[in-house]
Amino acid sequence: MHRSPAVEVHGLVKRYDGRAVVDGLDLTADAGRVTAVLGPNGAGKTTTVECCEGLRSPDAGTVRVLGLDPVADAAALRPAVGVMLQDGGLPTGVRAQEMLEHVARMYARPLDTGQLAERLGLGAFARTTVRRLSGGQRQRLALAVAVVGRPRVVFLDEPSAGMDPQSRLAVWELVRELRDGGAAVILTTHLMEEAEDVADQVAVVDHGTVIARGTVPQLLAMGVDRDGAATLVVHTDGDVDPAGLAERLGDRFTVERRSGTSLAVTGAVAPGTVAATTGWLAEQDVLVTHLDLGRRTLEDVFLDLTGRSLR
Structure with missing residues (x-):
């Protein structure tokens, strides 16, 4: 039997x-x-997610969460939806553990707050007021508050922003458990590597509309010819004009500047490609410090779709 989307x-x-x-x-x-x-x-x-959360009213179109209007049916949806805002949205004068326990009492079957606090490392700052928490600590508390009621739908806006690697690992493990437990998880993030790792579906938004959607493998296949594509990242000891290398390699490849003095060559990379690249750089009197060869990433697709210039 066909099941309607949660959102x-x-x-x-x-x-x-x-x-x-x-x-x-x-x-x-x-x-x-x-x-x-x-x-x-x-x-x-973020505006799209806020409309789904019932925090903003659409000017046109329809939004349904579990079949209900998130604005008109906010009271009915509240027990079934968890929300983690980008700025936390927590009262600043409350202690962390008190905040979590207060929210838990609003639900019929909340998660065990002690266990949730332990796995997200809240114990170290349980008695600290929200205003004195670091950015990463606030994020962990906000996530705990969002999921303590066992939501059927959970919205996470930049859930791992400001977190150290250990905290991010705990966050994504919890997100996977929510998913495996049957919840619909909708998240925004700028961390492409993490999105590639955790997402079942991806929607790329630009200029207010979805410009691409699909599974991660489907998006990675966009624009790739039958020979497949890989990205060769060339790290050098000097600044190099990517246009010159692109002219040498031909139109089967794209060459882009990466951070620092590295270049990314994307296409059907073969041993001859590596030889041509390093040979051209030698002609420019540029030393190659090391090479990285990998597959096309979600970040590559994202930049292809939305551009590489600052906004």
Whole structure:
């Protein structure tokens, strides 16, 4: 039997000062899956999530969460939806553990707050007020508050922002458990590697609309020819113009500048490609310090779709 998506967004429009920051956006998210909503700053992803959470009212289009309108049916949805806002959204004068236990008492079958606090490392700052927590500590507390009620749908806006590697690991393990328990998880993140690792579905948003969607393998296959594609990252000891290398390799490859003095060559990379690349760099009197050869990544796809210039 066909099951309706846990979240359905059709033709969503939201304007600020007459400008549409979300413009005809369509999005679905299924139960038991992690849906990552990716996009540059200002693309409209946070506004979209806020409309799904009932924090903003659409100017046009429809939004349904578990079949209900998140604004008109907010009271009915509240017990079934967990929300982690980008800025935490927590009262600053409350102690961390008191905050978690207060929220837990609002639900009929909350998670064990002691166990949840232990796995997210809240014990070290349990008696500290929210205003005195670090950014990463606030994020961990906000995540605990979002999931303590065993939500059927959970919205996580930049859940691992400001966290150290150990905290991020704990967050993504918890996200996978929510998914495996049947919850629909909708998250935004700028961390492409983590989105690639945890997401079952990805929607790329730019200029207020979804410009690509699919599973991670489907997105990684975009623009790849039958020979497949890999990315050769060449680290050098000097600044190099990517246009010169692109001319040498031909139009079967794209060459882009990466951070520092490295270049990324994407295409059907073969031993001859490596030889041609290092040979051209030698002609420019540029030393290659090391090479990295890997497959196309979600970050590569994201940059292909949304561009590489700052906004």
